[in-house]
Amino acid sequence: MLVDVVAYLRCPVCAGALDLDGRVVRCGLGHGFDVARQGYVSLLTGSQAPGTADSAAMVAAREAFLGAGHFGPLAEAVTGACRDDAKVAADAGAGTGYYLARVLDALPEAVGLALDVSKNAVRRAARAHPRLGAVVADVWRPLPVGDGTVDVLLNVFAPRNGAEFARVLKEDGELIVVTPTSRHLVPLVERLGLLSVDESKERRVAESLSDHFVETGRSTLEFEAALGHEAVEAVVGMGPSAWHLDKEVMRRKIEDLPETSLVTASFRMSIFKRRR
Numbered sequence: 001m002l003v004d005v006v007a008y009l010r011c012p013v014c015a016g017a018l019d020l021d022g023r024v025v026r027c028g029l030g031h032g033f034d035v036a037r038q039g040y041v042s043l044l045t046g047s048q049a050p051g052t053a054d055s056a057a058m059v060a061a062r063e064a065f066l067g068a069g070h071f072g073p074l075a076e077a078v079t080g081a082c083r084d085d086a087k088v089a090a091d092a093g094a095g096t097g098y099y100l101a102r103v104l105d106a107l108p109e110a111v112g113l114a115l116d117v118s119k120n121a122v123r124r125a126a127r128a129h130p131r132l133g134a135v136v137a138d139v140w141r142p143l144p145v146g147d148g149t150v151d152v153l154l155n156v157f158a159p160r161n162g163a164e165f166a167r168v169l170k171e172d173g174e175l176i177v178v179t180p181t182s183r184h185l186v187p188l189v190e191r192l193g194l195l196s197v198d199e200s201k202e203r204r205v206a207e208s209l210s211d212h213f214v215e216t217g218r219s220t221l222e223f224e225a226a227l228g229h230e231a232v233e234a235v236v237g238m239g240p241s242a243w244h245l246d247k248e249v250m251r252r253k254i255e256d257l258p259e260t261s262l263v264t265a266s267f268r269m270s271i272f273k274r275r276r
Contacts, residue, residue, distance in 0.1 A: 002041060004111040005133030008088055008149040012043045012142070040126040042119065042136035043144040053118035059096060061237035063124055066098040070225050070235070074178065074267055075102040077221050078154065081176050081271060086110050086151035092139050092165065093158020095121045097128030100154060104129045113150070115143065143168055152176065160205065166212035166274050175213060175272040179205055181220065183266040188232065192253050194241040209272055217271035226260050235263075 002020055009018045011027035018025050025041050026032040035041050054062070065071075079102050082089065087110050091100040094114035104112045112132040114125040119136055126134035137144050139159045145168040153169055156178040165175055182197045189196050198204075206215060227235065232254050236242065 001039065001130065002035060002133040004131055005088075005113045005135075008113060008146055009043070009135065009144050010146050012045045012137075012144045015142075017146070018144075036123070036126075038123045038126050040119075040122045040134035040136065042122075044117075044136050044138060054095065054116075054121050055118075055242075056120045058238055058242050059118065059120040059124060061234040061242070062098075062121075063096045065231060065234035065238055066096065068231065070227065070231060071265060073223050074221060074265070075099055077219075077267075077269060078156065078176060078178065079103050079106045081174075081217075081269060082107065082152045083174060088113065088150050089152040089154070090115065090145065090150045090168070091154040091156070092143070092161070093155060094125050094134070095156075095158075097125030097132055097134065099156050100125075100132060101129040103152070103154070104131050110151075113145065115139070115145075139164070148173075154178075160208050162209040162212040165209070169274055171274060171276075173274065174216075175209075177205060177209075177270045177272065179268050181222075181266040181268050183222065183264055185235065186264040186266075188236070188261065188263055191257065192232075192236065192241075192250065193245070194236065194239075195244065205270070212275055213272035214275055215270050216273050219269050220267070221269060222264060222266040225263050225265050227263050228260055229254050229257065232257065232261060232263075 006020045011031050013031045014029050016027035023035045024032045033041050089103050089110050090113040092115050094116045097114045100112045114134040115137045116122050117138045122134045122136050139161050143164045148170050150168045151173050153175045180197050
């Protein structure tokens with residue numbers, strides 16, 4: 001809930017501390033932000049959210065797919081990588097809050113802050129866990145989070161802002177970044193014409209963070225998932241290919257697949273610490 005995390009937020013206008021005043025989050029200078037009935041708050045200012053914010057259909061697909069446990073081994077790996085003494089865990093690009101909620105399950109003393117630019121996603125994240133507060137925020141802008149307040153910061157399939165990530169993390173905090181490898185969703189990528197993962201992605205991830213972070217650990221997680229037609233449609237619909245593919249054409253292609261497809265899920269997880 002927002003009450004659990006408001007102490008770690010800051011005003012996106014003046015960077016002042018925020019308090020929860022009934023149904024409004026407000027700073028000392030009087031800048032106020034209404035709490036939505038679903039329990040989240042938008043701390044975006046200026047123009048509307050970028051057009052790349054996940055749509056309602058994409059969020060529904062992600063909730064269905066992740067809720068069915070298809071990426072459960074990844075959630076376990078992320079949880080296992082978190083320091084067990086963390087008190088504040090945040091997720092930049094949290095989506096539905098699935099991974100952050102699993103982390104909070106394993107850290108009974110911690111609270112969680114879910115940040116995402118999509119209101120559709122944040123509505124879901126707000127109810128993902130009782131100790132989770134959800135905020136609409138853009139990773140590419142200054143994050144509405146106080147300096148040095150976060151113990152563990154997750155970044156799962158999401159954009160990275162090295163300078164802001166370093167600012168909000170405590171000196172001994174850790175950043176956990178998960179990206180797909182070029183083998184992710186084989187053989188669906190070829191059969192359905194999905195967007196593939198660039199072979200240079202690992203290098204680009206490291207470069208995007210190198211000014212502020214040192215990589216202290218790296219691992220690859222790969223497992224197979226047996227997906228029926230509905231699950232295939234969901235995994236396609238929740239990812240970047242959803243922006244580029246005709247839905248009816250995709251449904252016809254999925255119908256031509258075997259009743260169950262054995263699909264490779266392949267991820268790279270890196271642990272980063274702040275440069276000193």
